[in-house]
Amino acid sequence: MRVNSVSRFGGTGISVVADLGRMGLYLLQMIQGCFRMPFRFSEFMRQMSFIGVGSLAVIFFTAASTGMVLGLQGYYSLHKFGADGMLGSAVSLTLIMELGPVLTALMVTGRAGSAMCAELGIMRISEQIDALDCMAIDPFRYLISPKLLAALISVPLLTVLFDVVGIAGGYVAGVHLMGVNPGSYIEGMRSSVTNHDILLGTVKSFVFALLIVWICTGRGYLVHQIKGAGFGARSVSTVTTQAVVLSSISVLIFDYLLTAILL
């Protein structure tokens, strides 16, 4: 019995290490794929539309509601200390440094990351990726690199949109609903937000874009090698769930690490 437990524990350990190794190699191949020619510009534009334009509505609504809640909550807390004038500063810094990049990344993971994972998983189990290999067409250049480059451009732009809409939402809630002075809201924001804060938010959004594409496409691409994922349609649904969960957790972990390193 004890031997069985040890053996199971060892087996799980080996499969986790093997999985990490595969994902590490996948990351390298994915980055290499971006430098291989010819570049698929039309597919890149399609991915920009899918990841970027397709996420506009969800980002807009999430940002507006987050900004408005921040405006109300911020006002409630700051008003106790007579510091209503700091509302613009609190809302903008929270959005630019933390909530903008993180919530954008989580929204993109749920909307586009899951779709990328499922698409590649289905291509893998229906031998479409094998077919590319057999035709000597590099799957990383052909399938993955347009997604990665599109995400690296779209996610930071969506984050900027999130920040702007969120700050406007905070303005509506704070100034129009709670009566904060509009000049102090704008001036508070202008005086407290520095280039370094904006850089931190931008670096985060780049890293999150890389994480999302790496984990989501990687789980789909490697679906046939993931132990315990099962077979066929079930394996694709399992890895898609895994991809969304792992990607979201990684975004949160890296958010902390990047804040700790770059703040």
Add this chain to the structure above:
Amino acid sequence: MSESAITFKDVEKSFVKDNGSRQVILDKVNFSIPAGKTTVIAGGSGQGKSVTLKLVLALMRAESGQIMVAGDDITSIRGGKLKKLRTRFGVLFQGAALFDSMSVFDNVALPLRERTRKSEAEIKKLVLESLEQLELLGHEDKFPAQLSGGMKKRAGLARALQLKPEIMLFDEPTTGLDPVMTQEIYQLFARTQAQIGYTSIIVSHDIPKVFNLADQVIVLHNGNMDVFPSPEEIQWSQKTHIKEFVKTTMGEIYQSHLVE
């Protein structure tokens, strides 16, 4: 004795099952695929027929041994050299493996667009010619989900033949097709092979019909391979498992009639 297109030397392949035990698929097998001829790989389910094809394509790696293709050992090469070697192959997958988000035309045009420098006008001409030859003209704008099983196989074949491969691999090419369509597909194989002169390897359950194409037959059984220079010779084998195989798949007496 004709020249070999592919040679297996002491090739071993096994899988680890969920319970940790090892299942041997190929146990130090040795055989050659003659160039320009058709070899049929037969055997029961789970005996490693498709694995053998994947080893040839280096989609899977053997644990030991060599698989020689055009002087290179495909088990040990990687990167650009492997990519170059793969350009010699054409593959028709079991489910045709057409790209489901692309039309039939785009599927067939893909290897020409990605691997040649032909103009779009030249590609269009070649693709339409090939679709006409495979009786798919008029279906070029359809998507794979809108095609029947036989049409998918023909579209997959059209795509695989675009770059005039030296070696064609067919994985269960007639699975799910009715007898008439099966016969049509076999005639198509014979016709395209006569035109292009490729070496053909067919993995199939469709016995004895597929033997009408075969110059050589390989039967896989429990990790071992029995090679027969013609389908008829299988019947004279004294090995118990081959006798059993013949009895269940071909009946008592079999004579092949090569497909013209």
